Amino acid sequence: xxxxxxxxxxxxxxxxxxxxxxxxxxxxxxxxxxxxxxxxxxxxxxxxxxxxxxxxxxxxxxxxxxxxxxxxxxxxxxxxxxxxxxxxxxxxxxxxxxxxxxxxxxxxxxxxxxxxxxxxxxxxxxxxxxxxxxxxxxxxxxxxxxxxxxxxxxxxxxxxxxxxxxxxxxxxxxxxxxxxxxxxxxxxxxxxxxxxxxxxxxxxxxxxxxxxxxxxxxxxxxxxxxxxxxxxxxxxxxxxxxxxxxxxxxxxxxxxxxxxxxxxxxxxxxxxxxxxxxxxxxxxxxxxxxxx
Numbered sequence: 525x526x527x528x529x530x531x532x533x534x535x536x537x538x539x540x541x542x543x544x545x546x547x548x549x550x551x552x553x554x555x556x557x558x559x560x561x562x563x564x565x566x567x568x569x570x571x572x573x574x575x576x577x578x579x580x581x582x583x584x585x586x587x588x589x590x591x592x593x594x595x596x597x598x599x600x601x602x603x604x605x606x607x608x609x610x611x612x613x614x615x616x617x618x619x620x621x622x623x624x625x626x627x628x629x630x631x632x633x634x635x636x637x638x639x640x641x642x643x644x645x646x647x648x649x650x651x652x653x654x655x656x657x658x659x660x661x662x663x664x665x666x667x668x669x670x671x672x673x674x675x676x677x678x679x680x681x682x683x684x685x686x687x688x689x690x691x692x693x694x695x696x697x698x699x700x701x702x703x704x705x706x707x708x709x710x711x712x713x714x715x716x717x718x719x720x721x722x723x724x725x726x727x728x729x730x731x732x733x734x735x736x737x738x739x740x741x742x743x744x745x746x747x748x749x750x751x752x753x754x755x756x757x758x759x760x761x762x763x764x765x766x767x768x769x770x771x772x773x774x775x776x777x778x779x780x781x782x783x784x785x786x787x788x789x790x791x792x793x794x795x796x797x798x799x800x801x802x803x804x805x806x807x808x809x810x811x812x813x814x815x816x
Contacts, residue, residue: 529553534741554602584613600630634663660686688730702755724766
């Protein structure tokens with residue numbers, strides 16, 4: 525059993541305070557026995573993609589850099605594998621939304637650059653992030669082979685499948701998603717359920733556990749063009765048949781400790797051998813944008 529910590533929190537504009545709060549939560553999870561700890565998407569700051577503002581590129585950091593030193597030291601101090609999510613400055617004018625995985629000795633085990641980049645009202649990520657160029661490759665750690673993806677990637681079965689085919693033992697999604705306040709309650713319910721169903725579907729289709737860690741709290745739109753985002757929390761873990769193992773609250777900070785049975789995937793894949801029965805000879809059209 526892999527004891528895992530999920531940390532969701534509401535952020536402020538104070539980066540140092542956000543990091544200090546995360547450090548405290550990481551320490552708490554480690555004290556509870558977590559060996560793997562997962563943080564939410566872009567956890568150092570506010571979700572800055574609600575507007576297009578070139579000054580906000582100043583939030584980006586090199587990898588390695590100050591944040592990797594900070595989180596690497598926490599991973600080493602608490603002897604945990606830590607999944608972080610950073611705004612990467614690769615070069616002037618070239619930035620990525622990048623997940624970094626730290627080994628329990630504080631070294632960088634690997635990283636993943638977000639492949640699917642949204643561009644919707646209040647989620648103007650294409651302005652900030654270049655699509656990833658590292659492919660869908662799991663990261664080997666002392667707790668297993670981690671298939672780390674990021675937020676918008678969670679809607680794409682292709683990404684989950686490619687991670688599974690490359691040997692991932694867990695699918696992990698640091699996330700920033702929420703409601704626009706003008707959405708009515710029925711629509712909010714549909715969106716939240718679709719988000720959870722999609723990721724539970726990845727668990728079922730690939731016979732793997734899924735970890736999704738989302739932000740919580742309200743963040744206003746600095747431009748005033750929208751009413752801001754209320755991030756819906758609900759960080760969760762699903763088992764390899766899509767079964768819900770734990771769910772965080774919607775509107776408050778939470779640190780969850782969840783035990784994940786990595787051996788269960790072997791049994792589930794024997795009962796449901798989806799990988800065996802794939803028609804790999806008939807999928808060429810998946811590489812087309814649309815079939816006319």
